[in-house]
Structure formats: C-alpha cells, structure tokens
Amino acid sequence: MVTRCEHCPLRRFHLFKPMSDSDVKAMQKFKVGELIIEAGTPVLSEGSNSPQLFTALYGMGLRYKHTSDGERQVVNFVFPGDFVGLQAGVMGEMSHSVEASSKMTLCVFNRSELWGFFKSYPERAFDLTWLSAVEEHFLGEALTSLGQRSALESLSWALLRMFMRCERIGLVQNRRMAMPFRQQDLADALGLSLVHTNKTLSKLRDQQLADWSDGHLTINDKEKLAAIAKIELDVVPVRPLM
Amino acid sequence: MVTRCEHCPLRRFHLFKPMSDSDVKAMQKFKVGELIIEAGTPVLSEGSNSPQLFTALYGMGLRYKHTSDGERQVVNFVFPGDFVGLQAGVMGEMSHSVEASSKMTLCVFNRSELWGFFKSYPERAFDLTWLSAVEEHFLGEALTSLGQRSALESLSWALLRMFMRCERIGLVQNRRMAMPFRQQDLADALGLSLVHTNKTLSKLRDQQLADWSDGHLTINDKEKLAAIAKIELDVVPVRPLM
DNA sequence: CGCACTCTTGAGGGGGCTCAATTAGAGTGG
DNA sequence: CCACTCTAATTGAGCCCCCTCAAGAGTGCG
Structure with missing residues (x-):
C-alpha cells in the first residue's frame, strides 16, 4: 500500500513550503515506490553510486562518514521530510552513509530520471537546490x-x-x-x-x-x-x- | 574592462567540469558585470537579502557566521571559481557573511534572473545544485x-x-x-x-x-x-x- | 544462562584554553 | 625622521574541560 503524493501526510505541516497541485503531480510521476526498512539497516553507503533517491516519510536515521583511522563522524540526523541521496544524484556518489535508527519508510525515486525531472519541472529543480542550501545552512550551524x-x-x-x-x-x-x-x-x-x-x-x-x-x-x-x-x-x- | 565568459581564465583548469558552448553563452547572458573590492571589504552579510550573486574570479575571501555571544566561526574559505550567494538566491537570505581577505574580482549575476535562469537552462540549474552538493560535501569533511x-x-x-x-x-x-x-x-x-x-x-x-x-x-x-x-x-x- | 549491546560512574592525565607580555611591521602625523 | 598607534605574530605560565582507561549494571536475545 503505497501513499500517493496527494495524500502525503507530511505536506500539511507548515515546516514545508506549500506545494502547488502541479508540484504534487510532478512528485507523483517521479515517485516509483516505497522502501520499508528495519532499524540498523543501511540506506546508502559512502562512495556508493545508488540508482535511487529517497525522501524520509516515517522514522529516523543518521548520516555519517568514516575517517581513515576507523572513527565515525555523524554528519547529521534524518527526520521525516528529509531528502536523502542528492549527492549521489548530482555528484555521482555519496560522501557519507545513511542508515536507519528506527524502522523507516522512505519514498523512492529513480536517479536516472533526475535529469529529465530537472528539465520538465524547473520549479521543483529550484526547490531541490533550495533544499541543498538548507542542508548547507544546517551544517554551517553544526x-x-x-x-x-x-x-x-x-x-x-x-x-x-x-x-x-x-x-x-x-x-x-x-x-x-x-x-x-x-x-x-x-x-x-x-x-x-x-x-x-x-x-x-x-x-x-x-x-x-x-x-x-x-x-x-x-x-x-x-x-x-x-x-x-x-x-x-x-x-x-x-x-x-x- | 569586463572579462567575457568565453575568455574566462578559470575554465581551462581541470578542476572544473568542462562547459559546453551553450553553457558559456548561458553564463554570459546571466553575467551583468564585475565587482572589484579591496581586502577587508564585506561581500555579503549574514541575514542580508542581496540582489546579487557572485563567482570569485581572482583573490580569496572567507565565509563566517557570528554566534550570539559575539564569537566568530569561519565556515569556509573562498577561492577563485567558488560561487557565492546561492543561499540568498534560493532561501532568500544568507546564513553566513562573506568578506574579502585579499583584493578580489567577482563576476556579478542578478538574483532576480535566477529563476528565469533555472527555467531556460536546466543543465546549468543542475550544475548549480551540484555545486551546492559539493559545498555540503566539504562542510561534512570540515x-x-x-x-x-x-x-x-x-x-x-x-x-x-x-x-x-x-x-x-x-x-x-x-x-x-x-x-x-x-x-x-x-x-x-x-x-x-x-x-x-x-x-x-x-x-x-x-x-x-x-x-x-x-x-x-x-x-x-x-x-x-x-x-x-x-x-x-x-x-x-x-x-x-x- | 551466557553473550552482546547500551548506559552509567569513577579516577587520572593531557591537550588546548585563558591571561599576559613582548616583538615586529605598517601607517600616520608632527 | 622619529614618536605614536594599531594590528598580527609570538612565547610563557597555569589551569580546566574533556579525553582515555576501566569496571559495573541493566536489558534483550539465542
């Protein structure tokens, strides 16, 4: 049972920029399914070239890197509404890993469609850049x-x-x-x-x-x-x- | 004497993704001038809503934030080829300040044209997102x-x-x-x-x-x-x- | 019941902090 | 040309926050 974007439980929260109907339709076309994983499961690995991108729908996770001496640096935490995998989407590979800390549900998008998505929906492309800037803002604060x-x-x-x-x-x-x-x-x-x-x-x-x-x-x-x-x-x- | 993008002195370096002719033309249309400033001059201020975006052409600078107790955190350094002001471009305001540490020359773009730029040149919009992801990568490393x-x-x-x-x-x-x-x-x-x-x-x-x-x-x-x-x-x- | 994982608490040491003073270089002005 | 000022770099002394090492307790699971 996959949630359709028009029924997305997150959209109603004021944390998020309101979405137009065409925004929602664009996302629905881009979304290919849902991923449900248990706590402790990796979502994306540092250096990997994942074919998929995600938005966290339920549950929490964390982003982390490994240093060459085997230590771990947690870069950030993942909450519902966070987009995961943008780096792999544009740079070709992840600079950090993502793993679930609780049971999670994630919306799944195909990375191969990202470029077409940029061409077809410039408003959404703009929002993706915005999101990236928000992330940068947060890291600066951290x-x-x-x-x-x-x-x-x-x-x-x-x-x-x-x-x-x-x-x-x-x-x-x-x-x-x-x-x-x-x-x-x-x-x-x-x-x-x-x-x-x-x-x-x-x-x-x-x-x-x-x-x-x-x-x-x-x-x-x-x-x-x-x-x-x-x-x-x-x-x-x-x-x-x- | 303003450098035209086709003669950009930075393009030839392999650090940068090669630009197609149409990429270069897109940038030339987007570029509105150059800014030359002395060491110590602010370029963008935290919280400001600058009408302009920049790419550093010559010289170096730094990005920093102020904490509420008056301390300063340098977030990053600015080198030729770095894009400055993306946050203001998409989020509406800067989360950090930028100032010149040496004499600098910066290419100037109009923020008001950013949205049109996204619509007209999806490849460049994609690259801008990429750039943001690179920045995020660097902050994670830092x-x-x-x-x-x-x-x-x-x-x-x-x-x-x-x-x-x-x-x-x-x-x-x-x-x-x-x-x-x-x-x-x-x-x-x-x-x-x-x-x-x-x-x-x-x-x-x-x-x-x-x-x-x-x-x-x-x-x-x-x-x-x-x-x-x-x-x-x-x-x-x-x-x-x- | 033993193993694994997480949280908790104690003890001791050191890396990096603050305070403070000195030196060097660049203006600026008399 | 020298006194004065201001900023940046340098060096010494003392101390504390946070680290490491170590051990114990609580919980879930095979």
Missing part, C-alpha cells in the same frame, strides 16, 4: 556548535534542534518525543566522547532541562535550554518537501 | 576534521586542502602560494584558539612540513602532511564553474 561551544552547550543545542524539528512535524506530544538514537550517535555528531556525553546528559537531566532516556526525549523549558545553547527559538527555516 | 582530529591534524588538513585546491587553479608556483588570511581566521575555522594555532603552526614549520609565513604557504612534502591529516591526496572533486 560546525559553529562544534567549534565554539562547550559540551553542555553543544548537547543543549543538538537536543533542542531535534526537538524543534520534530515539533514541526507533529512528533512531539506532551513535550515528549521518540528519540531512537544511541548516546554514541550524538557523541559522534558533536565530536565528544561517549563518557563525557553521558555525564553531560545526566547534568541536563539533573537540572531538569532535558531528559533523554528510554528512547524518549522530554523538554519542558525550551527557553532555558535555548539560552544555554545560545540560539533563537524561532529559527527552523521553511524548506521544500520533495 | 565537520569531521573539527570533531575528530587534534590541532596538528586539523591544521595539516586545512593547509593541505587549501594548497591542493589552489594547485588546481594554477596559484601554486614552486610549491608556494599566496595565503592572505590571518592566523585568527584559520583558528576560527578550526575551532582552535589563536595561541594554540600559532604554536601548532610553529611545530609544522619546525618539522619542515608546512611553512606559512609572510602571507605565503609553502608545502614541500604533501605525502607526509596527508599522512598526518589522514586524507588521500587525490580527492579534490571535479565541480561545475558558474
């Missing part, structure tokens, strides 16, 4: 977080960012959301050791700022957390949905 | 560098990256190139303190690995430096030139 902030600040930033992203797509109920990642994932994202990540998370819990345990994140006071993270609360930019 | 590497490794990585980038566009002569940045710029890029950056640069100099002084960078043994930086030597990806 870089800043990593370069300038203490562990407490970095973790506050990361948790709050994820929380606010998920709020916008209806995944937060009662100030609580599912967070299927491991502490190691967040540590690898922020360049911290697992041990120190754990201790800092305890600190956030003790101070009642953010409680991440049992696979769920609870945030009661976003203002306080934002003050520590040194970010504004109103800055989840609107982005296109592909 | 994130890894910052998150996983020691100061010595990070600095080796950064210097070697810049050196190899400039080699590809003919700016290296006799293993030596102009490097108009300040130590503070590099420190802010890598999330290091100025003091420690300085001491680590001395170390690289003592070990005869990389000598950056008097505004010039000399690298004699790329292999050794690459070993420290933990990167391969053959990985400056081909990218489109806009």
Whole structure:
C-alpha cells in the first residue's frame, strides 16, 4: 500500500513550503515506490553510486562518514521530510552513509530520471537546490556548535534542534518525543566522547532541562535550554518537501 | 574592462567540469558585470537579502557566521571559481557573511534572473545544485576534521586542502602560494584558539612540513602532511564553474 | 544462562584554553 | 625622521574541560 503524493501526510505541516497541485503531480510521476526498512539497516553507503533517491516519510536515521583511522563522524540526523541521496544524484556518489535508527519508510525515486525531472519541472529543480542550501545552512550551524561551544552547550543545542524539528512535524506530544538514537550517535555528531556525553546528559537531566532516556526525549523549558545553547527559538527555516 | 565568459581564465583548469558552448553563452547572458573590492571589504552579510550573486574570479575571501555571544566561526574559505550567494538566491537570505581577505574580482549575476535562469537552462540549474552538493560535501569533511582530529591534524588538513585546491587553479608556483588570511581566521575555522594555532603552526614549520609565513604557504612534502591529516591526496572533486 | 549491546560512574592525565607580555611591521602625523 | 598607534605574530605560565582507561549494571536475545 503505497501513499500517493496527494495524500502525503507530511505536506500539511507548515515546516514545508506549500506545494502547488502541479508540484504534487510532478512528485507523483517521479515517485516509483516505497522502501520499508528495519532499524540498523543501511540506506546508502559512502562512495556508493545508488540508482535511487529517497525522501524520509516515517522514522529516523543518521548520516555519517568514516575517517581513515576507523572513527565515525555523524554528519547529521534524518527526520521525516528529509531528502536523502542528492549527492549521489548530482555528484555521482555519496560522501557519507545513511542508515536507519528506527524502522523507516522512505519514498523512492529513480536517479536516472533526475535529469529529465530537472528539465520538465524547473520549479521543483529550484526547490531541490533550495533544499541543498538548507542542508548547507544546517551544517554551517553544526560546525559553529562544534567549534565554539562547550559540551553542555553543544548537547543543549543538538537536543533542542531535534526537538524543534520534530515539533514541526507533529512528533512531539506532551513535550515528549521518540528519540531512537544511541548516546554514541550524538557523541559522534558533536565530536565528544561517549563518557563525557553521558555525564553531560545526566547534568541536563539533573537540572531538569532535558531528559533523554528510554528512547524518549522530554523538554519542558525550551527557553532555558535555548539560552544555554545560545540560539533563537524561532529559527527552523521553511524548506521544500520533495 | 569586463572579462567575457568565453575568455574566462578559470575554465581551462581541470578542476572544473568542462562547459559546453551553450553553457558559456548561458553564463554570459546571466553575467551583468564585475565587482572589484579591496581586502577587508564585506561581500555579503549574514541575514542580508542581496540582489546579487557572485563567482570569485581572482583573490580569496572567507565565509563566517557570528554566534550570539559575539564569537566568530569561519565556515569556509573562498577561492577563485567558488560561487557565492546561492543561499540568498534560493532561501532568500544568507546564513553566513562573506568578506574579502585579499583584493578580489567577482563576476556579478542578478538574483532576480535566477529563476528565469533555472527555467531556460536546466543543465546549468543542475550544475548549480551540484555545486551546492559539493559545498555540503566539504562542510561534512570540515565537520569531521573539527570533531575528530587534534590541532596538528586539523591544521595539516586545512593547509593541505587549501594548497591542493589552489594547485588546481594554477596559484601554486614552486610549491608556494599566496595565503592572505590571518592566523585568527584559520583558528576560527578550526575551532582552535589563536595561541594554540600559532604554536601548532610553529611545530609544522619546525618539522619542515608546512611553512606559512609572510602571507605565503609553502608545502614541500604533501605525502607526509596527508599522512598526518589522514586524507588521500587525490580527492579534490571535479565541480561545475558558474 | 551466557553473550552482546547500551548506559552509567569513577579516577587520572593531557591537550588546548585563558591571561599576559613582548616583538615586529605598517601607517600616520608632527 | 622619529614618536605614536594599531594590528598580527609570538612565547610563557597555569589551569580546566574533556579525553582515555576501566569496571559495573541493566536489558534483550539465542
């Protein structure tokens, strides 16, 4: 049972730029199916030349790279509405891997049709570039977080960012959301050791700022957390949905 | 005296994806002039909604963000051939600022024509997306560098990256190139303190690995430096030139 | 019940931070 | 031509945040 784009459950959220009817039709023509995978399954591999592109529909995952000494850097997290595989689509291969952290459903597109898609639907091509720019924006922010902030600040930033992203797509109920990642994932994202990540998370819990345990994140006071993270609360930019 | 795109001095370098005649004509129609600025001059400001987009033709600059506590994070460096302002073009505003570190010449494009450009030249639109993906790739690498590497490794990585980038566009002569940045710029890029950056640069100099002084960078043994930086030597990806 | 994975907590050491002072070079103006 | 200023690079001293090593506890699974 494949969801048709006109019934896409994500479209209604204001996080996404509104789509015209012709946008929706274009996507429906481009979409070739759905992929359902279990937690822990790889979606795309670094260096691979995948024939497919995806949009996350349900579930969460992470993007990561391997360094030559076997370490892992988590580049970003994947939430519903995120587009996956653009690099392979235009550059020919992925510079990072993507893997599911929970059970995921992804819309599948054929990479071979991407070029025709660009020609036929310039508005959507524009949106794809936009999306890429949003991604770049986010990485720039992550870089800043990593370069300038203490562990407490970095973790506050990361948790709050994820929380606010998920709020916008209806995944937060009662100030609580599912967070299927491991502490190691967040540590690898922020360049911290697992041990120190754990201790800092305890600190956030003790101070009642953010409680991440049992696979769920609870945030009661976003203002306080934002003050520590040194970010504004109103800055989840609107982005296109592909 | 404005350079016409068919005489663009950058096109001949293999760093860039070859351009077809129609590509060149498209760019010539899109280009509205050149901007020449002195070192220290801002090109684009964070949050600004610039009416113009640029491609660096000569000179170097840097991209940076300000954090709410007044610190500065250098996101990336700008070299000839880099496209500047894409974020403003698609998202409506820049998420970082760009400023010249040396005297620069930039090709100028009108942002208002970007949308028409996308419709008229889908190949070029595709290339723009590609470029954005390259940028994302680079930021991912930077994130890894910052998150996983020691100061010595990070600095080796950064210097070697810049050196190899400039080699590809003919700016290296006799293993030596102009490097108009300040130590503070590099420190802010890598999330290091100025003091420690300085001491680590001395170390690289003592070990005869990389000598950056008097505004010039000399690298004699790329292999050794690459070993420290933990990167391969053959990985400056081909990218489109806009 | 043993193995694997994740989270947790303690102890000790070092890489990179901050504070502070000096040197060198480039203007600028009297 | 020299005093004054400003910016960039340099070097020393002391300290702390975060790292590594190590061990233990909780949970799910074959």
